[in-house]
Amino acid sequence: MGDERRSGRDRRTSTDPDALKRGILFVMTGASGVGKDSIRRVALPQLEGIHYSVSATTRERRPDEVDGANYHFLTRERFQELLGQNGLLEHAEYVGDYYGTPYEPVEEALAMGKDVLLELELVGARQVKARVPEAVMVFIAPPSMRELERRLRGRGTDSEEKIQKRLARAREEIRAMREFDYVVVNEDLYTAASVFVSVIRAERARAHRISDSDIARTLSG
Numbered sequence: 001m002g003d004e005r006r007s008g009r010d011r012r013t014s015t016d017p018d019a020l021k022r023g024i025l026f027v028m029t030g031a032s033g034v035g036k037d038s039i040r041r042v043a044l045p046q047l048e049g050i051h052y053s054v055s056a057t058t059r060e061r062r063p064d065e066v067d068g069a070n071y072h073f074l075t076r077e078r079f080q081e082l083l084g085q086n087g088l089l090e091h092a093e094y095v096g097d098y099y100g101t102p103y104e105p106v107e108e109a110l111a112m113g114k115d116v117l118l119e120l121e122l123v124g125a126r127q128v129k130a131r132v133p134e135a136v137m138v139f140i141a142p143p144s145m146r147e148l149e150r151r152l153r154g155r156g157t158d159s160e161e162k163i164q165k166r167l168a169r170a171r172e173e174i175r176a177m178r179e180f181d182y183v184v185v186n187e188d189l190y191t192a193a194s195v196f197v198s199v200i201r202a203e204r205a206r207a208h209r210i211s212d213s214d215i216a217r218t219l220s221g
């Protein structure tokens with residue numbers, strides 16, 4: 001794995017015309033209930049070559065959630081074990097439960113040249129930015145706290161106490177939104193998803209991502 005990882009990185013600057021460029025790591029952050037999942041569901045089918053990273057969590061599964069698709073639902077013991085084996089790219093405690101990003105699938109996808117999307121709360125997002133400074137950070141903001149509260153209550157999955165805790169975390173996250181590269185306001189889902197798709201397309205088109213081999217290919221064609 002070590003060799004593969006290194007070669008993935010080296011090939012980025014290689015002049016080999018068949019060189020594989022490393023994928024881009026995108027992080028989507030925003031208050032619980034703001035609609036990150038919905039934006040992803042609308043946006044990803046419009047984009048090729050992006051892998052959604054399924055997180056691990058100790059939170060209880062909601063009735064509409066599928067283990068392995070929405071999350072990997074783990075016991076606290078298994079989560080700690082994974083953490084102890086350096087198996088997580090980042091992790092955080094959120095309203096009484098643990099959440100974390102399994103490292104291997106993310107690294108594999110990036111090394112194969114696929115972009116990767118992580119959905120994280122703020123603590124984890126900051127850890128990723130510290131570890132992977134070139135990660136592209138996107139914040140999803142609600143139009144207002146009142147609307148966020150309405151959406152959280154509408155979901156009907158949390159106790160009053162948990163709703164209050166989630167709203168408190170939301171306020172903290174909103175205060176930090178200027179740490180991000182982009183802010184997308186989710187007032188209307190389809191507009192927000194379309195802005196999100198534009199952010200990904202624009203990032204992919206940035207000139208600094210052009211490698212020597214891209215230029216060589218253009219010149220020799």
Ligand code: 5GP
Pocket residue numbers: 030031032033036055056059090091092094099100101119120121122123124125
């Ligand atoms: P929920 O319980 O509503 O599914 O998620 C609670 C919060 O944890 C949301 O803000 C969600 O984006 C975030 N979250 C989901 N997966 C991860 C993860 O792997 N790491 C971190 N740090 N946060 C996550």
